[in-house]
Amino acid sequence: MTAVLEVDHLTKKFHDFYLDHIHFSLEKGCITGFIGTNGSGKTTTIKSILGLIHKDDGKIRIFGEDAERNERSIKDRIGFVMDEGYFYENLTLQEMKRVIASAYTRWDEKSFLSYINRFQLNLQQKIAKLSKGMRMKFAVALALSHHADLLIMDEPTSGLDPLVRSELMQILIEFVSEENKSAFFSTHITSDLERIADMLILIDDGKILFEKEKDELLESHVRVKGDNNWINEETRPLFLSLNQSHFGFDGVTNQKNAVLRAIPGAVLERTSIEDVMLAYVGGEKIAD
Numbered sequence: 001m002t003a004v005l006e007v008d009h010l011t012k013k014f015h016d017f018y019l020d021h022i023h024f025s026l027e028k029g030c031i032t033g034f035i036g037t038n039g040s041g042k043t044t045t046i047k048s049i050l051g052l053i054h055k056d057d058g059k060i061r062i063f064g065e066d067a068e069r070n071e072r073s074i075k076d077r078i079g080f081v082m083d084e085g086y087f088y089e090n091l092t093l094q095e096m097k098r099v100i101a102s103a104y105t106r107w108d109e110k111s112f113l114s115y116i117n118r119f120q121l122n123l124q125q126k127i128a129k130l131s132k133g134m135r136m137k138f139a140v141a142l143a144l145s146h147h148a149d150l151l152i153m154d155e156p157t158s159g160l161d162p163l164v165r166s167e168l169m170q171i172l173i174e175f176v177s178e179e180n181k182s183a184f185f186s187t188h189i190t191s192d193l194e195r196i197a198d199m200l201i202l203i204d205d206g207k208i209l210f211e212k213e214k215d216e217l218l219e220s221h222v223r224v225k226g227d228n229n230w231i232n233e234e235t236r237p238l239f240l241s242l243n244q245s246h247f248g249f250d251g252v253t254n255q256k257n258a259v260l261r262a263i264p265g266a267v268l269e270r271t272s273i274e275d276v277m278l279a280y281v282g283g284e285k286i287a288d
């Protein structure tokens with residue numbers, strides 16, 4: 001498959017954070033989820049890709065072209081939605097739309113109005129009066145109304161109620177069902193990805209820990225439960241994460257066969273994206 005976006009040794013240093021020569025690529029026609037806990041570097045990566053912050057080192061190629069040298073033509077083909085607002089609060093939706101629409105050569109007013117209808121937004125309303133969910137819907141309507149080939153979104157579902165989140169996921173599925181469309185979005189709400197992601201990239205403390213097909217990831221990792229008697233020096237290293245209580249152990253492994261050989265009484269369960277993510281990064285369960 002062709003890569004729609006290639007991040008090559010991207011590096012960015014803040015006072016106490018280091019995006020450490022990260023490297024990954026997105027396949028055309030896929031929805032890729034960019035996951036990681038708070039402060040892991042998702043926004044910094046996305047802003048660097050979009051040229052919204054200055055990177056220290058590395059190369060970004062989008063649609064096969066150098067992103068810096070071809071910024072204008074590339075941005076014309078990207079729809080982006082950022083976590084923090086980039087709207088002028090005093091404008092109405094209609095006025096803000098005019099500002100943004102003028103930046104794109106393939107602006108599609110009909111498509112924009114259909115999203116405005118679908119999301120039940122009022123074009124005469126002031127941006128400042130929008131709720132977080134309405135703001136996100138407006139941003140999505142703008143991002144999808146200029147025939148973008150790549151949608152890049154930073155935490156588009158955070159703070160949205162389950163109904164709006166589900167609607168947004170449906171829109172993403174519709175978007176990539178068209179030929180040559182791809183979507184990349186960051187989230188720490190991994191349940192959104194169970195249904196719609198094709199690929200997953202995990203970042204932690206400025207480093208990419210894995211870049212995998214979702215189905216392959218969920219098949220190659222299992223949750224294992226059993227009696228504490230089975231846990232010893234030989235079996236412990238077979239787990240990526242392992243919790244023990246007086247009821248028994250509960251762990252995640254990517255060595256299913258070795259675990260079954262070493263622990264014949266083990267109970268295997270399907271794992272979730274969240275279990276796998278936490279197994280790699282450690283820490284508490286993240287609430288939806």
Ligand SMILES: Nc1ncnc2c1ncn2[C@@H]1O[C@H](COP(=O)(O)OP(=O)(O)OP(=O)(O)O)[C@@H](O)[C@H]1O
Binds near residue numbers: 014017037041044045
């Ligand atoms: N402009 C900045 N100046 C200094 N440090 C920054 C700046 N922007 C981000 N950081 C730091 O870089 C680290 C990564 O932040 P980033 O926003 O990329 O994480 P994130 O994965 O998007 O987190 P979240 O899920 O909380 O949005 C954090 O420690 C943050 O404090």
